[in-house]
Amino acid sequence: MSDFALENLYREVILDHYKNPRGHGVIEHADAEAEGQNPLCGDEVSIYVAFGEDGETIDDVKFSGRGCAISQAATSMLMEMAKGRTAEQVATLDKDELLAEIGVPLTPVRLKCAMLGLTTLKVALHKAKGTPLPEGLADFDDLELT
Amino acid sequence: MAVTAGTKLDARTLRADFPIFEQQVHGKPLAFLDSAASSQKPRQMLDAMDHFYETSYANVHRGVYELAERATEALEHARERMRAFLNAPSTREVIFVRNATEAINLVAYAWGLWNLEAGDIVVVTELEHHSNFVPWQFVAGKRGAELRMLPLDDHGELDLSGLDAIAREGNVKIVATNLVSNSLGTINPVDRLVAWAHEQGAIFVCDAAQAAPHMKLDVQALGVDFLAVSGHKMCGPSGAGVLWGRAEILQKMEPFLTGGHMISSVHVDKTTWGELPHKFEAGTAPMAEAVGLGAAIDYLEAIGLDAIEAHEHELAAYALGRLAEVPGITLYGPPAERRAGIVSFNLEGIHPHDVAQILDLQGVAIRAGHHCCQPLMHKLGVAATNRASFYLYTIPEEIDQLVEGLHAVRKVFA
Numbered sequence: 001m002s003d004f005a006l007e008n009l010y011r012e013v014i015l016d017h018y019k020n021p022r023g024h025g026v027i028e029h030a031d032a033e034a035e036g037q038n039p040l041c042g043d044e045v046s047i048y049v050a051f052g053e054d055g056e057t058i059d060d061v062k063f064s065g066r067g068c069a070i071s072q073a074a075t076s077m078l079m080e081m082a083k084g085r086t087a088e089q090v091a092t093l094d095k096d097e098l099l100a101e102i103g104v105p106l107t108p109v110r111l112k113c114a115m116l117g118l119t120t121l122k123v124a125l126h127k128a129k130g131t132p133l134p135e136g137l138a139d140f141d142d143l144e145l146t
Numbered sequence: 147m148a149v150t151a152g153t154k155l156d157a158r159t160l161r162a163d164f165p166i167f168e169q170q171v172h173g174k175p176l177a178f179l180d181s182a183a184s185s186q187k188p189r190q191m192l193d194a195m196d197h198f199y200e201t202s203y204a205n206v207h208r209g210v211y212e213l214a215e216r217a218t219e220a221l222e223h224a225r226e227r228m229r230a231f232l233n234a235p236s237t238r239e240v241i242f243v244r245n246a247t248e249a250i251n252l253v254a255y256a257w258g259l260w261n262l263e264a265g266d267i268v269v270v271t272e273l274e275h276h277s278n279f280v281p282w283q284f285v286a287g288k289r290g291a292e293l294r295m296l297p298l299d300d301h302g303e304l305d306l307s308g309l310d311a312i313a314r315e316g317n318v319k320i321v322a323t324n325l326v327s328n329s330l331g332t333i334n335p336v337d338r339l340v341a342w343a344h345e346q347g348a349i350f351v352c353d354a355a356q357a358a359p360h361m362k363l364d365v366q367a368l369g370v371d372f373l374a375v376s377g378h379k380m381c382g383p384s385g386a387g388v389l390w391g392r393a394e395i396l397q398k399m400e401p402f403l404t405g406g407h408m409i410s411s412v413h414v415d416k417t418t419w420g421e422l423p424h425k426f427e428a429g430t431a432p433m434a435e436a437v438g439l440g441a442a443i444d445y446l447e448a449i450g451l452d453a454i455e456a457h458e459h460e461l462a463a464y465a466l467g468r469l470a471e472v473p474g475i476t477l478y479g480p481p482a483e484r485r486a487g488i489v490s491f492n493l494e495g496i497h498p499h500d501v502a503q504i505l506d507l508q509g510v511a512i513r514a515g516h517h518c519c520q521p522l523m524h525k526l527g528v529a530a531t532n533r534a535s536f537y538l539y540t541i542p543e544e545i546d547q548l549v550e551g552l553h554a555v556r557k558v559f560a
Binding site: 009010015040042043044066067068069070072110113 | 497516
């Protein structure tokens with residue numbers, strides 16, 4: 001086995017986020033929410049956002065759903081990154097910032113897994129605040145744009 | 147070729163016909179366990195396509211020159227090979243299409259859209275590939291017809307107890323099921339369903355994409371009205387498949403695609419359609435691909451479909467036994483004797499994408515996902531499964547490599 005490649009992709013921090021996801025759960029009466037699905041593998045994620053008193057700063061953000069280690073760990077990392085930022089900041093958050101956090105090279109297929117949470121969060125913010133839609137939206141199913 | 151029809155096949159020798167196995171993946175021998183998605187290609191088939199391109203290539207059914215005649219002859223020879231392979235009464239009923247998906251869409255559009263009426267019923271099963279589900283859902287929706295799904299029992303086999311209730315609900319016009327499930331490997335009781343469909347006055351559309359590579363087919367014995375085959379799953383090239391349909395039904399149908407070649411005469415105010423099968427073959431055919439498919443049939447028949455089927459049953463039984471040793475595994479589908487060479491499974495707490503990725507690093511190629519069977523995944527209560535599938539060139543060592551790989555997967559996620 002290519003142990004290096006294996007340990008690299010499933011490095012400790014990813015497995016830790018996968019097994020102990022941060023911000024896992026549901027926010028009742030969330031200020032913003034969206035559901036996303038990756039049509040390639042059927043992964044699903046729902047994201048819930050609560051804003052602070054200024055109506056802009058993300059006070060709390062949670063996710064639920066199911067998926068592979070990469071999609072779940074990336075979404076877990078995203079929850080930590082998004083909290084305390086404004087909707088506008090998250091809407092324009094560069095995907096490379098999240099990829100740097102994940103810290104391992106991803107194949108194009110797995111990149112979609114990693115981006116599911118970020119794309120869904122940006123859609124939630126778009127629906128609530130009219131912030132810009134994310135790139136690569138066409139890669140995902142069922143992101144309702146009402 | 148190492149074996150003759152009727153004998154047990156020697157997968158180890160046959161592998162030498164497949165250039166793809168002359169390589170390592172991630173420094174490991176390639177264990178290719180995804181033949182249900184698409185099979186690998188024998189040198190004999192590749193050579194036939196090369197030979198056609200190098201010696202006989204021109205557009206068919208047009209020119210009067212030597213090359214055009216040779217090309218036409220090669221295409222029509224491939225059609226005859228497919229007719230014999232399916233034991234169809236006539237080559238007029240053998241229509242070249244891209245794949246089984248296009249074959250089923252042809253029937254959905256050219257028969258379904260014209261014959262379904264509001265309140266009619268189309269029956270499919272929970273085991274269908276999206277290719278034999280979405281076209282029916284689409285045309286039924288367009289015509290205001292109803293879609294009914296035959297459910298699965300706990301063994302991954304069809305539960306036919308609801309048929310009478312469906313018959314009482316209304317006018318069943320189309321019954322569409324697969325012969326072998328691409329996801330669970332279940333071999334379905336098509337004979338009973340055909341008889342029931344015909345009692346209702348319905349047509350029966352058989353998706354044989356997953357059956358044709360692995361078992362002897364006989365459209366007359368099956369009694370179906372349409373049958374769809376994908377060449378790429380049976381050692382043929384991508385881009386060539388076949389729809390077989392009963393001539394008396396095909397004759398009454400309007401065309402699916404219109405344009406060149408499918409016409410009898412074209413006037414400013416009216417066009418008349420060509421004879422079968424040309425009426426359904428608009429545009430330039432996948433000529434070289436059809437020739438390749440003909441050569442693939444030669445290859446499979448020289449080995450013997452019975453020998454291929456027996457080999458896969460053996461591998462399925464071996465795989466089910468070996469996989470059961472892996473802690474935390476859930477195996478889906480029927481027992482080995484009632485399934486083709488397909489095994490779907492999940493490892494507890496580990497997503498199939500992660501399983502497949504770690505297996506890939508060990509040279510093992512399996513499919514992870516919903517296998518274009520989302521209704522079935524919903525039924526099983528999972529988002530996805532892992533699927534290992536076998537073919538004539540699969541050897542037990544590849545299954546051993548898979549099992550060792552799964553132990554490694556569990557170690558990563560321990």
